[in-house]
Amino acid sequence: METQTSILQTCNPSVDSGGFETHPKGRQARVLLSSVFGPYAQDDEFGSRAINPMELYHNQVTRAQGSFSLRMFHRSWGIMMIQANISAPCAVLDFPKRGDFAREITSQRYDVIGLSSIITNVGKVREMCRMIRELSPQSSIVVGGHVAAIPAIESMIDADHIVRGEGISWMRRYLGEDESAPIRHPGIVSGMRTRIMGIRLPERKGATAATIIPSVGCPMGCNFCTTSAFFGGKGKFVNFFETGDELFNVMLRMEDELKVQSFFVMDENFLLHRERAMRLLERMKEAGKSWSMSVFASANAIRKYTPQELVELGVSWLWMGLESPRAGYSKLQGTDTRELTRELREHGIRVQGSTIIGLEHHTPDNIVDEIEHAVSHNTDFHQFMLYTPVPGTPLYQQIAAEGRLLEVDYADIHGQYKFNFKHAAISREDSKRFLDWAFWRDFELNGPSLYRISRTLLAGWRRYKDWPDARVRERFTREMGRLSGIYSSALWAMEKQFRRVDENVSQQIRALRREFRQESGVVSRMMPAVLGPVLLWTTRREEKRLARGKTYEPPTIVERSNWVEA
Numbered sequence: 401m402e403t404q405t406s407i408l409q410t411c412n413p414s415v416d417s418g419g420f421e422t423h424p425k426g427r428q429a430r431v432l433l434s435s436v437f438g439p440y441a442q443d444d445e446f447g448s449r450a451i452n453p454m455e456l457y458h459n460q461v462t463r464a465q466g467s468f469s470l471r472m473f474h475r476s477w478g479i480m481m482i483q484a485n486i487s488a489p490c491a492v493l494d495f496p497k498r499g500d501f502a503r504e505i506t507s508q509r510y511d512v513i514g515l516s517s518i519i520t521n522v523g524k525v526r527e528m529c530r531m532i533r534e535l536s537p538q539s540s541i542v543v544g545g546h547v548a549a550i551p552a553i554e555s556m557i558d559a560d561h562i563v564r565g566e567g568i569s570w571m572r573r574y575l576g577e578d579e580s581a582p583i584r585h586p587g588i589v590s591g592m593r594t595r596i597m598g599i600r601l602p603e604r605k606g607a608t609a610a611t612i613i614p615s616v617g618c619p620m621g622c623n624f625c626t627t628s629a630f631f632g633g634k635g636k637f638v639n640f641f642e643t644g645d646e647l648f649n650v651m652l653r654m655e656d657e658l659k660v661q662s663f664f665v666m667d668e669n670f671l672l673h674r675e676r677a678m679r680l681l682e683r684m685k686e687a688g689k690s691w692s693m694s695v696f697a698s699a700n701a702i703r704k705y706t707p708q709e710l711v712e713l714g715v716s717w718l719w720m721g722l723e724s725p726r727a728g729y730s731k732l733q734g735t736d737t738r739e740l741t742r743e744l745r746e747h748g749i750r751v752q753g754s755t756i757i758g759l760e761h762h763t764p765d766n767i768v769d770e771i772e773h774a775v776s777h778n779t780d781f782h783q784f785m786l787y788t789p790v791p792g793t794p795l796y797q798q799i800a801a802e803g804r805l806l807e808v809d810y811a812d813i814h815g816q817y818k819f820n821f822k823h824a825a826i827s828r829e830d831s832k833r834f835l836d837w838a839f840w841r842d843f844e845l846n847g848p849s850l851y852r853i854s855r856t857l858l859a860g861w862r863r864y865k866d867w868p869d870a871r872v873r874e875r876f877t878r879e880m881g882r883l884s885g886i887y888s889s890a891l892w893a894m895e896k897q898f899r900r901v902d903e904n905v906s907q908q909i910r911a912l913r914r915e916f917r918q919e920s921g922v923v924s925r926m927m928p929a930v931l932g933p934v935l936l937w938t939t940r941r942e943e944k945r946l947a948r949g950k951t952y953e954p955p956t957i958v959e960r961s962n963w964v965e966a
């Protein structure tokens with residue numbers, strides 16, 4: 401395996417943050433934007449790792465939940481955003497295999513090839529640059545995304561331009577377009593190929609939320625946070641849509657284009673911008689929109705709203721950093737996060753907590769208690785990540801200055817394996833043990849996330865089914881109507897299967913199933929008898945498949961815009 405110091409020295413391109421050279425063909429240039437190649441869920445020489453699949457939940461949230469793990473893929477939104485905002489002929493190639501990438505760059509003649517990557521995948525970027533030089537030598541190579549934060553990246557990959565920070569304005573400028581033109585939001589279906597309990601959910605138009613990206617970066621500037629650092633750090637971020645009105649109009653268009661009523665809002669701290677959120681609410685009320693929203697928000701930002709305001713805004717799922725009560729992050733100050741979680745769930749808001757393992761104050765003596773504290777939040781989902789100094793962040797600079805960085809391959813710096821720095825009290829090996837134990841403990845004590853979200857949904861439905869605001873009633877009725885039959889059936893199968901893990905949780909699932917039965921219509925009441933055994937069978941079949949090493953990969957997708965065959 402390669403270490404970060406052995407990466408090839410190849411060239412010295414321009415790292416663009418200001419002074420600028422545009423492409424000679426301008427907006428006539430043919431552009432390819434590609435994500436890095438797969439397969440991903442395997443160990444290979446380019447930096448794929450079996451432990452680091454191209455999946456959000458299974459990778460870092462539900463990975464200990466076996467067949468109950470929520471599995472789905474997300475497109476590469478950064479390059480989709482760039483494509484939608486340039487007028488040059490452009491293709492986006494998402495999740496290619498190496499062969500697909502080679503075929504695309506030889507069957508079409510590209511003037512510009514843009515590669516998007518995070519730090520972990522730098523080995524693939526290097527290989528793709530090599531392939532471009534060999535197979536498409538006329539192409540200018542532009543590399544963007546978080547990979548650009550690696551120190552001295554220009555000496556590791558053979559690219560012409562390495563772009564740090566926001567890419568839409570950079571690409572517009574490069575192609576001689578107006579970089580300050582309004583942002584056009586592409587229609588993005590948030591997830592695809594969703595699987596749980598051994599079945600793949602059908603993909604009907606409108607059934608999956610649309611992704612909306614109002615901004616990049618976060619002004620809170622937590623020391624470890626790479627998204628904040630990459631877009632300017634503390635006090636800075638880039639807004640694509642400044643006002644609630646702009647956001648409302650984008651959502652209106654998505655509702656029409658994708659036939660959705662739910663939105664995954666990809667903004668690191670959506671609720672922090674209260675004025676924008678409240679204006680959005682006003683517009684939603686005026687137009688009678690019963691939309692639902694999944695958002696990321698810090699505890700201090702959530703506290704700016706009453707639960708009713710959140711519910712009226714349609715917040716149905718909230719990703720909140722819990723980190724550690726002793727870490728002193730300003731976003732948590734003065735907040736009892738356990739109480740907050742309980743309250744949100746009682747209002748039907750699903751909570752996804754996020755906890756860091758291996759903070760500076762952690763020791764083998766206190767970390768078990770800290771994990772128990774995290775797990776006691778009983779969130780619907782819980783992400784655990786290792787404290788990780790990532791290039792570009794203040795934490796990385798600090799740990800480097802202290803001489804505590806370990807020489808670790810970038811492919812292994814993703815927060816789900818082992819420390820990449822020398823911790824005062826916890827060894828590298830133990831970092832993984834504690835991390836794995838945290839996932840397991842959360843699953844063992846709180847049960848499958850699917851059970852937990854069913855409970856939150858039921859609580860919300862009971863509280864709001866007769867609420868005066870029709871939009872709110874409609875949302876809960878919609879969610880309950882669509883899901884109660886399926887959830888009751890899933891609960892039936894979960895109850896049986898979870899006996900093997902913990903009898904107590906299995907009993908709790910049974911109790912919830914009874915409550916669902918009381919609240920459901922006739923069809924939903926009948927469904928578990930038929931669908932339950934089927935789900936139990938698919939669940940057990942999936943357990944066997946996973947035990948044999950089954951993994952999942954995203955499909956390869958090509959999308960062309962402003963396209964004329966050459």
Ligand code: B12
Nearest residue numbers: 454456475476477478514516518519544545546566567814
């Ligand atoms: C969706 C997502 C994923 C998806 C990946 C989808 C995909 N197709 O790649 C999933 C869930 C699978 C995923 C997995 C992982 N992810 Co992820 N993910 C995200 C997330 C939440 C959103 C990304 C996004 O679309 N943002 C919005 C777009 C508009 O921003 P953007 O991608 O940064 O793009 C902008 C610029 O960077 C730039 N740009 C991007 N590409 C290009 C290309 C060119 C040519 C140019 C010029 C510019 C440019 O322009 C864009 C517009 O301004 C981010 C967090 C975040 N808020 O960004 C983390 C994030 C990117 N992920 C991260 C990590 C660490 C991972 C994992 C390693 C985590 C893990 N252990 O589970 C795995 C890796 C999986 C793998 N094998 O590669 C880190 C990256 C850290 C780093 N510094 O490299 C982030 C920043 C989260 C974090 N704060 O830690 N992830």
Ligand code: SF4
Nearest residue numbers: 618621622625628668
């Ligand atoms: S609040 Fe969250 S997104 Fe913002 S800087 Fe802190 S960790 Fe990053």
